[in-house]
Amino acid sequence: MRRFIKSPFFFFGLVFFGLALFLTIFLLQKEALHFSFLKESVLAETHYLKSNSDLNFETPELNIINENSLIANSPLWIVSPKVLGTLGDFNEPAEISKEIIEYIVEKGDTIQSIAKKFNISVETLLWANDLSKNSKITAGQELIILPVSGVLYTVKKGDTLSEIAKNYKAKLNEIVAFNELENQDDIFQGDILIIPGGKMPPVSSQTPLIPIADSYFTYPCEGIISQGLHLFNAIDIANECGSLVIAPAGGTVLKVKSGWNMGAGNYLTILHLNGVITVYYHLSIIRVEPGQKVNSGEIIGFMGNTGRTTGCHLHFEVRNAQNFLSKYPVGTLLKWGAK
Structure with a gap:
């Protein structure tokens, strides 16, 4: 050692x-x-x-x-x-917003100044609101504002996306991409599409509203009307998340989508026997599938706050007809069994 x-x-x-x-x-x-x-x-x-x-x-x-x-x-x-x-x-x-908004006209606004403010063409503003170059706007008036220059189009029975693109002088692939479609066949009757860069044809036919009796529909859910008529022919009904949402009349489920969906959240559409289409946004749970037949009063989902919302509610649209809930003022309590 x-x-x-x-x-x-x-x-x-x-x-x-x-x-x-x-x-x-x-x-x-x-x-x-x-x-x-x-x-x-x-x-x-x-x-x-x-x-x-x-x-x-x-x-x-x-x-x-x-x-x-x-x-x-x-x-x-x-x-x-x-x-x-x-x-x-x-x-x-x-990322450019793809959502359609409503704008309240302010004092001093003109069609030209509003178009410039939102970076869209004057024609786009006129077409979306059924206005002409001679139309006058007033403070407090609500206008539809598209996120890009182009045309707003509601899909009709028998439409194809290639025909729509041709009629409105737009590019098929741009329509598919902007509307986040899976492919050119991913359209359904009653869908509202944004046609980026589209031009309104000289003659554009307006689909007449289908008359419906007051007794045809029941309330799609219970709750309080929290917003009156707005995009697109819609009424908002507020209640607790998880509240039942039912089919207000018999029909066939056309479309079921989950996710953000340009602010709509989880939603579905139903084609009724009289040709009227109803739309249900911001659902938490969906209980039906495309092609499924539903009866009046059948549960189709549950209220939620998916997509762009400020709270739990149902955004309920009626397409091709007057929204039967528009006769009720904001604050009205809707309850099944009461009219």
């Missing part, structure tokens, strides 16, 4: 080990200081991880279809508006 200690190799190894240990500790402390500085810098500049009132907490929403399918969702995220741009260093422009 003494001979080993006196060996020069022993002292050389001991010095080498000491130097290695010192260097390792020094590097670890330097890395810790660097990480601490970087963390504080990130928290101060971007607030990615720091608790802050500006953060948006986004929780996944369970979108259940037909009681046996669950749309993919994401875990809890804490999102700052700068996260994607800073981490990815993306320079891509923000």
